[in-house]
Amino acid sequence: MPQGITIQSFSFRNPLPETALGFVFDCRMLANPAREERLREKTGLDADVRTFFAQHTVELDEFLRPIKMLVGFAAKTYSKMGQTDFVVSFGCMGGQHRSVYCAEQLAAWVRTSLHKRVTVRHLQLE
Numbered sequence: 001m002p003q004g005i006t007i008q009s010f011s012f013r014n015p016l017p018e019t020a021l022g023f024v025f026d027c028r029m030l031a032n033p034a035r036e037e038r039l040r041e042k043t044g045l046d047a048d049v050r051t052f053f054a055q056h057t058v059e060l061d062e063f064l065r066p067i068k069m070l071v072g073f074a075a076k077t078y079s080k081m082g083q084t085d086f087v088v089s090f091g092c093m094g095g096q097h098r099s100v101y102c103a104e105q106l107a108a109w110v111r112t113s114l115h116k117r118v119t120v121r122h123l124q125l126e
Contacts, residue, residue: 011095
C-alpha cells in the first residue's frame with residue numbers, strides 16, 4: 001500500500017503497472033531526449049537530461065500545470081475524506097527520460113507546495 005502520495009514513472013512498452021492505481025499521464029507527446037545520441041543512455045535524473053528539458057520549459061509547464069492542479073485538488077479532497085494515500089503515474093516510451101523527469105518535477109512541487117510526504121519510484125530504473 002502506498003504511504004502518502006506515490007509518484008512513479010514507467011514504460012509504455014510494458015503493460016500498465018499494477019501499482020498505477022490513481023492518475024496516469026502520458027508523456028510521449030513531450031520532446032524526447034532519447035532522440036539525441038549523447039542523451040540516449042542517460043535518464044531524467046541526469047544533469048544533461050535536465051538541461052535538455054530546461055530548453056522546453058514552456059511545453060513542460062503547459063503539460064504539468066493542469067496535473068499540479070488536479071493533484072492539489074485530489075490531495076485536499078482526499079484529506080477531507082480521511083484518505084491520504086494515492087498514486088500518480090507518468091509513462092513514456094522507454095520509461096527513463098520524460099516520465100522520470102515529470103515524476104521528479106511533480107514530486108518536488110508536492111513537497112514544497114502541498115507539504116505532503118512523497119514516495120518516488122522509477123519502475124524502469126529499479
